[in-house]
Amino acid sequence: MAENTASQKDYSVTPDAHPKKTTRTLVLNEGNPEKKRQELIDYFHQTFDQYNLLFETLACQEAWYEKAIPLRHPLIFYYGHTAAFFVNKLITAKLISERVDPYIESTVAIGVDEMSWDDLDDSNYQWPTVQQVRDYRSKVRALVSGFIQNMPLEIPINWESQAWVILMGIEHERIHLETSSVLIRQLPISYVQPHSYWKHCTETGSAPENRLIEMPGGSLHLGKDYDDSLYGWDNEYGRCEVEVTPFKASEYLVSNQEFKAFMDAGGYDNERWWTDEGWAWATFSNTDGKARHPEFWVPEGDSYRYRTMLAEIDMPWNWPVDVNCHEAQAFCRWKSEVTGKQIQLPSEAEWYCLREAINTDQPWWDKAPGNINLEYWSSSCPVDQFRTGELCDIIGNVWQWTTTPIDGYEGFRVHPCYDDFSTPTFDGRHNLIKGGCWISTGNYAIKESRYAFRRHFFQHAGFRYVESSAMTNTSSNPYESDALVAQYLAFHFGESYFDVPNYPEACARLCYEVSGDTPRTRALDLGCSVGRTSFELARWFQHVDGIDFSARFISAAAELQERGKIRYHLPTEGELGDYFIADTGEMGLDDIDTSRIHFTQGDACNLKPILNDYDLVFAGNLIDRLNNPAQFLGMIHERIRPGGILVITSPYTWLEEYTPRQNWLGGIRENGEALDTYTGLQRALSKHFEEVRPPVDIPFVIRETARKYQHTVAQCTVWRHKA
Secondary structure: OOOOOOEOOOHHHOOOOOHHHOOOOOEOOOOOHHHHHHHHHHHHHHHHHHHHHHHOOEOOHHHHHOOOOOOOOOHHHHHHHHHHHHHHHHHHOOOOOOOOOHHHHHHOOOOOOOOOOOOOOOOOOOOOOHHHHHHHHHHHHHHHHHHHHHOOOOOOOOOOOHHHHHHHHHHHHHHHHHHHHHHHHHOOHHHEOOOOOOOOOOOOOOOOOOOEEEEOOEEEEEOEOOOOOEOOOHHHEOEEEEEEOOEEEEOOOOEHHHHHHHHHOOOOOOHHHOOHHHHHHHOOOOOOOOOOOOOOEEEEOOEEEEEOOOOEEEOOOOOEOOOOHHHHHHHHHHHHHHHOOOEEOOOHHHHHHHHOOOOOOOOOOOOOOOOOOOOOOOOOOOOOOOEEOOEEOOOOOOEEEEEEEOOOOEOOOOEOOEOOOOHHHOOOOEEEEEOOOOOOOHHHHOOOOOEEEEOOOOOOEEOOOEEOOOOOOOOOOOOEOOHHHHHHHHHHHOOOOOOOOOHHHHHHHHHHHHHOOOOOOEEEEEOOOOOHHHHHHOOOOOEEEEEEOOHHHHHHHHHHHHHOEEEEEEEEEOOEEEEEEEEOOOOOOOOOOHHHEEEEEOOOOOOOOOOOOEEEEEEEOOHHHOOOHHHHHHHHHHHEEEEEEEEEEEOOOOOOOOOOHHHOOOOEEEOOEEEOHHHHHHHHHOOOEEEEEEEEEEEEEEEEEOOEEEEEEEEEEEEEEOO
């Protein structure tokens, strides 16, 4: 790829460029194996060295063991965590069998992404000494170096390559190079010391006046192929087609000076400019119970100084402001109010429209077209320092918050060695940041990188704003972790086991067959669970009501109806599990008019009056889960048209936790004689129904774990409402 030709800046201005800082992400599909092996070894050692250098900025013992913020572990954790990650992933991939130090690896393995500002488990930890972790890192360095030297290696490197696990560890450490620098920046200034490797920019002044620049928008294809030439995390892969309408973008990132105007207008005191979540954070934060200024502003009388990673300096008013997403959103609401324009953060797609102006990427540029990849300073710099066309800081300086909560693209799948990298963030609460910052290296610095943080978290992140009418879906979209809901999503929409056909589909097909010549206007799916039978019935019936007592089941069914897919997690063994997506398109349901279906919560024994006049009622595996099945059977005829059909399936698993023993229809002795449930059904229904056909058995299988399944046989009976 060619170097960016649109740049109008001489990027050789920095006096402190250093060969170690200008590392490049590996290109995976070129060169011969032995050359690539050496590149990988060099990249590994450069990464390890750079990470060690970061921790040389700590000036005292307390800096290692006191939390910079309550939401994170102390830095001793992160110093060991990245090395332990290599060991843990090599073991997960079954590439090594022995641990280097079980104690350290168990101590620093997890706990790096606390999920709210007040939910950190503050248990006591027995942290290792700094020297113990240094020695541990040296052992891991030797282990990984030897592994790289001896592992099989072919070009291209892909997900299945052993080298991919090594790259995963390297890029993971480069993530923590940045996140640890944020924590160092949040330590008391007395805990850190100057370092020749980590020098901040000295160019400061007044900020330029910001203005909006017209952007054409256009059709975008987001997501990369699995044979892409650069390493990627799971959420980068797949496909997403987006049409971006024309919009306007701010010429510069929002500077400290521009943000000060928001503060002077009472920005931190005026609730109307904040989201509910943002105001909850703003009134929770800081020792006085309220956020008053950006995180890295240091009050000094009536003014402020500015905290870089290792120093407090006079306020650089022309540098980008560092804020969390809540602060950025509040600024945009204020800006909208004072300008009368629809000002907001850009969407992920709108940022990509800006990024199109730079026609190169990190492995291929000669000099970075922005303050990124540690190629210039160890801090931000003026917002007008790096211009590409009409915009400055398209990449680099600080990350740019977007309105877009992170989610997987179409075709998303997790890597088996790191199944929880992205999925915990697919919850609607983690917004994407784009563009990288001054310390973004490795995968962090490439165009396709997709990282997201909780909206209250701080990174070296700021924002630019846009005038746009784009709307972003901010609804929660987690992987369904409710064990029972997930199990039934798999039962309805997952794969079949042991050659047993999909049960809800088989039941719907039977309902269609037995409805015969009767009208197919209205159907009722009672006990619809997560909705597969309702979807199938909508192939043939003009209207389908899906009713279930469980709001959790109905919520999942309604999400499938609205979005066409829902994520869920199934256990494999113990704490481990697999992630899946129930996709109506993949199930062949995309040709169904889902507007025919109405899902609602309800009680089968106490249905709403509006639920009547049905041509078919299907009660699937319902009667042995009702408190009073006889009551249900005694009134269901009121809901069915004369000549309409009632289909009942059940394995007749009577349990007192659902149905009091005295209410069982069968499975009991009556006057000393055995009474089976089929006979009980005949007795309960004979007044209003006639049996259409002899009972048939329908088997089904429900997965509990990877090696445990419920194999059950339900009996299906079919009844016609007497005229």
